Amino acid sequence: MTPSLEPDAPVAIEVRGLEKxxxxxxxxxxxxxxxxxxxxxxxxxxxLRALDGISFEVRRGEFFGIVGRNGSGxxxxxxxLASIYRADAxxxxxxxxxxxxxxxxxxFNSELTARENVLLNGVMMGLTPxxxxxxxxxxxxxxxxxDFADLKLKNYSSGMLVRLAFSVMLQADxxxxxxxxxxxxxxxxxxxxxxxxxxxxxxxxxxxxxxTHEMTTVEEYCHRAMLIDGGEIRQIGDPAEIGRQYLRLxxxxxxxxxxxxxxxTAQGARLLDAWIENAAGxxxxxxxxxxxxxxxxxxxxxxxxxxxxxxxxxxxADGVGVFEFGTGLKDRDGGDALxxxxxxxxxxxxxxxxxxxxxxxxxxVHQNLPPKDEEVSLYAHAAADFVVFGTVQTxxxxxxxxxxxxxxxxxxxxx
Amino acid sequence: MSPAAITPELREVKGPxxxxxxxxxxxxxxxLMATTEFKRxxxxxxxxxxxxxxxxxxxxxxxxxxxxxxxxxxxxxPNYPVLLLLNIVLFTFFxxxxxxxxxxxxxxxGVVRKTQFPRLVIPLAVVLTALFxxxxxxxxxxxxILAWGVDPSWTWLLFPALLAILFVFTTAVSMVLSVxxxxxxxxxxxxxxxxxxxxxxxxxxxxxxxxxxxxxELLMINPLAPIFEQVRVWMLDPTAPSAASxxxxxxxxxxxxxxxxxxxxxxxxxxxxxAPRIAEEL
Numbered sequence: 192m193t194p195s196l197e198p199d200a201p202v203a204i205e206v207r208g209l210e211k212x213x214x215x216x217x218x219x220x221x222x223x224x225x226x227x228x229x230x231x232x233x234x235x236x237x238x239l240r241a242l243d244g245i246s247f248e249v250r251r252g253e254f255f256g257i258v259g260r261n262g263s264g265x266x267x268x269x270x271x272l273a274s275i276y277r278a279d280a281x282x283x284x285x286x287x288x289x290x291x292x293x294x295x296x297x298x299f300n301s302e303l304t305a306r307e308n309v310l311l312n313g314v315m316m317g318l319t320p321x322x323x324x325x326x327x328x329x330x331x332x333x334x335x336x337x338d339f340a341d342l343k344l345k346n347y348s349s350g351m352l353v354r355l356a357f358s359v360m361l362q363a364d365x366x367x368x369x370x371x372x373x374x375x376x377x378x379x380x381x382x383x384x385x386x387x388x389x390x391x392x393x394x395x396x397x398x399x400x401x402x403t404h405e406m407t408t409v410e411e412y413c414h415r416a417m418l419i420d421g422g423e424i425r426q427i428g429d430p431a432e433i434g435r436q437y438l439r440l441x442x443x444x445x446x447x448x449x450x451x452x453x454x455x456t457a458q459g460a461r462l463l464d465a466w467i468e469n470a471a472g473x474x475x476x477x478x479x480x481x482x483x484x485x486x487x488x489x490x491x492x493x494x495x496x497x498x499x500x501x502x503x504x505x506x507x508a509d510g511v512g513v514f515e516f517g518t519g520l521k522d523r524d525g526g527d528a529l530x531x532x533x534x535x536x537x538x539x540x541x542x543x544x545x546x547x548x549x550x551x552x553x554x555x556v557h558q559n560l561p562p563k564d565e566e567v568s569l570y571a572h573a574a575a576d577f578v579v580f581g582t583v584q585t586x587x588x589x590x591x592x593x594x595x596x597x598x599x600x601x602x603x604x605x606x
Numbered sequence: 607m608s609p610a611a612i613t614p615e616l617r618e619v620k621g622p623x624x625x626x627x628x629x630x631x632x633x634x635x636x637x638l639m640a641t642t643e644f645k646r647x648x649x650x651x652x653x654x655x656x657x658x659x660x661x662x663x664x665x666x667x668x669x670x671x672x673x674x675x676x677x678x679x680x681x682x683x684p685n686y687p688v689l690l691l692l693n694i695v696l697f698t699f700f701x702x703x704x705x706x707x708x709x710x711x712x713x714x715x716g717v718v719r720k721t722q723f724p725r726l727v728i729p730l731a732v733v734l735t736a737l738f739x740x741x742x743x744x745x746x747x748x749x750x751i752l753a754w755g756v757d758p759s760w761t762w763l764l765f766p767a768l769l770a771i772l773f774v775f776t777t778a779v780s781m782v783l784s785v786x787x788x789x790x791x792x793x794x795x796x797x798x799x800x801x802x803x804x805x806x807x808x809x810x811x812x813x814x815x816x817x818x819x820x821x822x823e824l825l826m827i828n829p830l831a832p833i834f835e836q837v838r839v840w841m842l843d844p845t846a847p848s849a850a851s852x853x854x855x856x857x858x859x860x861x862x863x864x865x866x867x868x869x870x871x872x873x874x875x876x877x878x879x880x881a882p883r884i885a886e887e888l
Contacts, residue, residue, distance in 0.1 A: 275719065298723075
């Protein structure tokens with residue numbers, strides 16, 4: 192688990208009042224001819240505020256997670272940190288050397304051999320060519336690709352590429368690493384190796400900023416996490432808490448977190464049916480207190496998609512969210528790319544600690560990695576409802592397993 | 607704890623720029639990119655170096671035939687065949703470098719959008735690769751020149767100066783083209799045509815003295831023209847009109863010099879203005 196961070200570690204990254212807006216021309220002039228023929232034609236654009244006054248600090252040796260929905264500004268933030276974009280306002284200060292990559296293998300040229308690519312990448316990361324040559328063998332050994340050092344990258348498999356890219360990054364010797372969705376690559380053995388490498392980086396006191404959709408990664412590695420939405424910081428804090436906030440955001444597309452009147456939204460997917468089953472698998476509208484229950488939802492995609500996350504929120508009659516949970520789509524042969532028209536069945540089984548009362552089930556789908564502007568998302572408010580009945584009325588919203596007794600202490604009134 | 611030896615200080619991160627990321631890294635990257643590309647073009651194919659010679663040599667053979675046997679403008683020019691060869695090799699450098707530069711930044715999209723990469727390295731590396739090619743080709747040309755019987759002269763030592771001017775101008779044009787292409791995709795087509803125009807507007811295939819007087823000064827506005835003319839004087843034909851003497855006085859060089867400097871200044875200005883935003887425009 193996460194080793195503790197030195198409490199008085201110096202600040203490694205300091206961000207103050209960062210702002211960034213993109214100008215999106217309403218009519219894009221992309222030929223010189225057009226610009227010359229009509230030099231004064233109106234150049235209208237609308238401004239898209241990607242980041243709106245972001246301030247935070249990351250300490251040295253910290254593993255800092257940034258999470259947020261698509262379009263929340265998290266990638267823009269990373270690109271600003273990496274000096275790929277220039278900020279409109281605000282300041283970024285860093286202590287130490289930054290690995291100038293935000294994605295694995297971006298500097299790779301498929302026409303060159305692994306050896307040449309490692310050399311080029313090393314120099315890109317600020318090493319001298321001599322230093323890079325010294326490390327060449329280590330890099331190839333770590334990636335287990337020594338036998339393929341002189342093979343052109345175009346002949347590499349994607350797994351080999353990822354391994355090479357990952358080990359190149361680890362050799363960079365940078366103090367600060369910025370990483371955009373790179374974990375969980377390769378086969379299980381290599382994943383283990385990567386996990387070990389990450390721990391090593393962490394032990395060496397490297398500062399790592401990670402942007403990801405994988406809540407498990409955030410919870411496993413990060414000391415702290417930050418949730419951003421709409422270009423603003425929602426919360427910075429404990430990764431587990433941020434993870435919950437993130438899930439809640441995902442299932443509630445409207446920006447207010449209020450329980451009621453969240454409108455049902457759907458694009459790219461359609462909810463066919465949602466229902467409750469008892470432990471025997473019968474479709475029911477009511478279960479007894481303490482009897483486990485199953486949630487089922489059937490969906491149909493109306494558009495191609497991949498990387499879907501699906502989940503449920505159980506809310507009580509007052510609209511208070513009692514429990515939220517979700518999952519990615521289980522792998523099947525051919526990867527997780529889905530075609531329009533495919534049907535998905537989400538099944539969940541939960542123990543039932545709910546207090547007697549009336550409950551609603553909201554159902555959500557979101558896409559982790561959308562192909563630009565083709566996002567699939569769905570939020571069905573109160574897709575199903577059920578009643579928990581029981582003889583004992585308890586206060587509160589849960590009915591927990593408990594033992595309770597009261598006794599008179601025999602000598603308490605001794606004179 | 608482990609290596610907490612030196613605590614680095616917080617330093618301002620300035621964002622992307624044309625050069626950014628330290629001078630040593632800039633030069634290392636430039637050198638590595640240019641040499642890898644150069645090696646790739648020579649060791650990647652079976653005939654390697656021969657291929658890059660074939661294009662200028664073919665052009666040379668065709669033009670030599672046309673201008674000595676059919677149109678005959680070359681027949682009374684001293685050392686015409688080697689002059690033609692030298693000119694073609696030099697112009698090939700300019701054309702290859704600028705043409706390849708146009709799409710260079712866009713072609714490196716992944717690097718530009720996902721890493722902190724000094725943008726200027728990209729077009730510079732293209733020009734540098736072309737320069738390596740030029741140097742190899744010049745070796746061949748020198749063999750031809752000596753074999754043709756041209757006497758070596760001390761003015762040959764001045765040739766690198768002309769080469770330097772040509773290199774600077776080529777670089778400036780390449781910078782402008784590569785950064786314009788990010789926003790205006792018709793630059794590629796426009797430049798293909800422009801390069802063709804420049805080929806005829808520069809004394810490559812004809813000697814300057816057969817151009818009617820009235821047009822000579824016009825021709826000399828083209829910054830490439832005085833360079834090529836002076837190469838001819840210093841390398842092959844001391845009796846040919848020097849760049850400065852074409853219009854009767856050195857003043858004829860003023861427009862070309864102004865245009866040369868303006869191109870360089872414009873290149874530096876537009877590249878440093880646009881470099882920080884290239885990643886967003888792509």
